[in-house]
Amino acid sequence: MKVLPADKTCINSGYLCSNCQMRLNSGEISEFEIDLAKDLIKLEEEQERFAFLKDISFYKAIDYEDIVILVIGKRDKLKFTPDLITWIKETCEIDGLILTEKTNKPRPVVESLISPSKIVSLNEIFLATGDIQFRVILREVDKENILFTKDELEELIFELTGNICRVEFQN
Incomplete structure (x- = not known):
């Protein structure tokens, strides 16, 4: 894998350096990210059909219920095969997997979180304090x-992009 949440040596050994331990x-x-990264590295090295993982960047994983x-x-979304998605679901014992690309722009993150629904409008709001917030309008x-x-979406968008977004539902 090209990019991992922690150092590859730390992930493989199970012992974290001071930098990774501090993070x-x-x-x-999180421990979940380290465990998933270790499983993905092992999968990449041991199974030929998952050799494409060497070209994938894995920045973060959020385990949300x-x-x-x-x-x-x-x-990298295009490189994820149905076999890999099924393997991740079975390994992590989850019902759903959402893939989102690393970005600080809210639109692609919101689109991936609400798929297959669509965004009605996304507006940039300039506050008097000089801060910028976003308003996301979705269909009721x-x-x-x-x-x-609504609150979970706002929290996830902030965690993934660092941008404050207000989500609204309209008819």
Whole structure:
């Protein structure tokens, strides 16, 4: 794998260097990410059909109840095969897997979190303090199909992009 949440040596050995341990203690990375990265490295090395993993960047994984959100490199979504997705679901014992590319722009992240629903509007709001927030408008009829609540979406968008977004549902 090109990029991992922690050092490859630390992931393989199971013993974290001071830098990786500090990142783990601060919550920047999680045990889940380290375990998943270790499994993916092992899979890449041992099974020929998953050799393409050497070209994939894996930045972050968020274990959200029975869904895992994987933050991967640009254009790496196309490289994920149905076999790999099934393997991840079985290994992590989850129902759903959401792939999103690493970006600080809210639109692609929101689109991946609400898929197959669509964004009605995404507006950039400039506050008097000089801060920038975003307003995401979604259709009210899509509310039932989206896996996350309004508050969960706002929290996930912030965690994935660092941008504050206000989600609204309209008719």
